[in-house]
Amino acid sequence: MIIAKSNQMVMMDQKAIKAYTIPGVVLMEHAAMAVCEMVPKGSQSILVVCGVGNNGGDGFAIARNLIQRGEKVTVLGVGNPLQLKNDAKIMYDCFAHIETGLFWYEVCSEKKLDQLFQNCDVIVDAIFGTGCNRVVSDGYLDVIGRMNQRKAYVISVDIPSGVNSDNGKIMGVCVKANLTVTFTLPKLGNILYPGARASEALKVVDIGIPQKILEGFVFEYETIDQDTLKRLPSRRTDGHKFTYGRILIIAGSEDMSGAAYMSALAAYRTGTGLVEILTHESCRISLQCALPEAIVRTYQDSNKSLEKVFETLNLDNYDAILIGPGLGQSDVAKRLIELTLAQPSVPIVIDADALNLLSENMDILLASSAPIIMTPHVGEMSRLTQFPSEAILENTIEFAQAFSKSNQVITVLKSHRTVVCNPEGFTCINLCGNDGMATAGSGDVLAGVIASLVGQGLEPYKSSVFGVAIHSLAGDLASDNIGRHGLMAKDIIEAIPKIMMENDQLND
Numbered sequence: 001m002i003i004a005k006s007n008q009m010v011m012m013d014q015k016a017i018k019a020y021t022i023p024g025v026v027l028m029e030h031a032a033m034a035v036c037e038m039v040p041k042g043s044q045s046i047l048v049v050c051g052v053g054n055n056g057g058d059g060f061a062i063a064r065n066l067i068q069r070g071e072k073v074t075v076l077g078v079g080n081p082l083q084l085k086n087d088a089k090i091m092y093d094c095f096a097h098i099e100t101g102l103f104w105y106e107v108c109s110e111k112k113l114d115q116l117f118q119n120c121d122v123i124v125d126a127i128f129g130t131g132c133n134r135v136v137s138d139g140y141l142d143v144i145g146r147m148n149q150r151k152a153y154v155i156s157v158d159i160p161s162g163v164n165s166d167n168g169k170i171m172g173v174c175v176k177a178n179l180t181v182t183f184t185l186p187k188l189g190n191i192l193y194p195g196a197r198a199s200e201a202l203k204v205v206d207i208g209i210p211q212k213i214l215e216g217f218v219f220e221y222e223t224i225d226q227d228t229l230k231r232l233p234s235r236r237t238d239g240h241k242f243t244y245g246r247i248l249i250i251a252g253s254e255d256m257s258g259a260a261y262m263s264a265l266a267a268y269r270t271g272t273g274l275v276e277i278l279t280h281e282s283c284r285i286s287l288q289c290a291l292p293e294a295i296v297r298t299y300q301d302s303n304k305s306l307e308k309v310f311e312t313l314n315l316d317n318y319d320a321i322l323i324g325p326g327l328g329q330s331d332v333a334k335r336l337i338e339l340t341l342a343q344p345s346v347p348i349v350i351d352a353d354a355l356n357l358l359s360e361n362m363d364i365l366l367a368s369s370a371p372i373i374m375t376p377h378v379g380e381m382s383r384l385t386q387f388p389s390e391a392i393l394e395n396t397i398e399f400a401q402a403f404s405k406s407n408q409v410i411t412v413l414k415s416h417r418t419v420v421c422n423p424e425g426f427t428c429i430n431l432c433g434n435d436g437m438a439t440a441g442s443g444d445v446l447a448g449v450i451a452s453l454v455g456q457g458l459e460p461y462k463s464s465v466f467g468v469a470i471h472s473l474a475g476d477l478a479s480d481n482i483g484r485h486g487l488m489a490k491d492i493i494e495a496i497p498k499i500m501m502e503n504d505q506l507n508d
């Protein structure tokens with residue numbers, strides 16, 4: 001699903017109004033009617049709270065349409081009514097002509113305000129939409145506080161008032177809604193935390209912006225959701241094992257052979273034809289027993305042994321390389337990274353320990369000409385950038401975008417809302433997955449899935465986006481089967497083939 005920035009919404013509205021001569025009030029009326037559809041019929045009493053911008057204009061039109069439907073409606077205006085202008089003023093005038101149930105906050109007694117909020121069972125929040133650009137204060141603060149104290153069903157128009165539509169930040173305080181009805185496309189603030197948490201549900205409705213206008217825009221932001229995999233290219237039916245990719249997974253160390261196993265198994269389950277593992281000698285037997293389908297190559301604890309292995313290993317033979325899961329942080333692991341990043345052309349997925357080692361010497365990354373995907377979680381991103389985790393968590397998109405741009409890599413920044421971006425600034429935000437996936441090995445699985453897709457010939461950015469989708473949809477399926485508490489990485493792996501199969505069936 002495409003996501004819009006607020007300036008893109010303004011440009012689209014303006015294009016519809018100017019180039020397509022659709023009057024702004026027509027769009028507003030469509031918006032209002034779409035919201036009315038979501039207001040439960042026969043409510044006892046509906047309170048519509050309107051600001052004085054265009055979001056308030058929507059509110060006045062909603063109130064008029066609800067009255068037309070026979071509902072009992074009261075309107076509370078917040079702000080200076082003299083600031084109402086253009087479309088919002090027209091909608092206000094249309095409302096004022098038919099109804100007197102309008103109170104302005106500034107001139108409302110405390111008693112009346114209490115009464116208004118006590119008597120309603122539905123509240124429509126039309127205070128601020130995409131225009132909320134500063135901290136909420138004064139009367140607005142009081143009204144939002146009153147709304148949040150009520151047990152009424154709250155519907156926010158476009159975005160919960162108080163949420164910044166471009167970054168999901170809360171401008172001091174925001175409305176807590178049961179449902180948000182947003183227009184044309186979701187805004188970043190509807191999708192990003194903490195703003196996304198302000199509404200229990202989100203519905204996107206069409207208000208009549210011509211499809212051609214949308215097609216003329218380049219949208220940098222998209223969600224990763226249930227529909228993402230529909231665009232996954234279907235698997236060739238006439239291939240042999242090398243058609244589906246030969247990948248090298250450089251992973252595992254004395255204490256962590258399981259990480260190599262998780263990544264390799266996930267890659268096979270995602271459809272890779274041949275997985276080879278390069279690991280520490282101590283992991284050989286356990287890996288060969290657990291995953292006899294993989295070819296296992298090993299090195300001993302010395303750079304000399306490693307270099308000998310590399311003499312016989314032609315990295316160009318692989319369609320993709322994954323380095324890092326459970327690799328450890330020994331000197332040999334450091335040398336492994338140098339040798340791997342020195343090859344110029346095979347795409348490399350860099351995960352886990354390889355990220356930590358790189359953070360100590362970013363020059364290796366900058367010197368590499370290979371296409372690179374990096375999959376840090378917030379802590380690893382903190383080590384890579386030297387910024388505190390808290391700052392990164394609050395600005396995942398900005399950090400991922402800046403990292404991709406300055407290092408010319410694809411970044412998969414993992415958190416409860418994983419972000420994938422490329423150096424050109426295109427960004428996908430993951431809406432799937434669940435907290436059960438926050439478990440050891442889950443990241444190894446994701447890295448294996450992405451490496452598998454790259455190895456099957458998909459372009460690195462798309463592989464990362466589809467990889468995050470497969471991983472989180474598999475996590476959701478696993479949690480449907482066994483719940484979130486005891487979910488383990490191998491449950492995610494087991495669900496991958498089913499996700500791929502269901503997707504094939506949908507696309508057939």
Ligand SMILES: NC(=O)C1=CN([C@@H]2O[C@H](COP(=O)(O)OP(=O)(O)OC[C@H]3O[C@@H](n4cnc5c(N)ncnc54)[C@H](O)[C@@H]3O)[C@@H](O)[C@H]2O)[C@@H](O)CC1
Binds near residue numbers: 158
């Ligand atoms: N014809 C149109 O232009 C359409 C507009 N639409 C609606 O218009 C909205 C955007 O309208 P606007 O750009 O007028 O913006 P808003 O209605 O979100 O609010 C802007 C107004 O609130 C004030 N404001 C912002 N933050 C404040 C704060 N923290 N405290 C006090 N005042 C604050 C601004 O100074 C301005 O007066 C959309 O979200 C959507 O609901 C839709 O109806 C679609 C059509």
Ligand SMILES: [K+]
Binds near residue numbers: 128
């Ligand atoms: K709103």
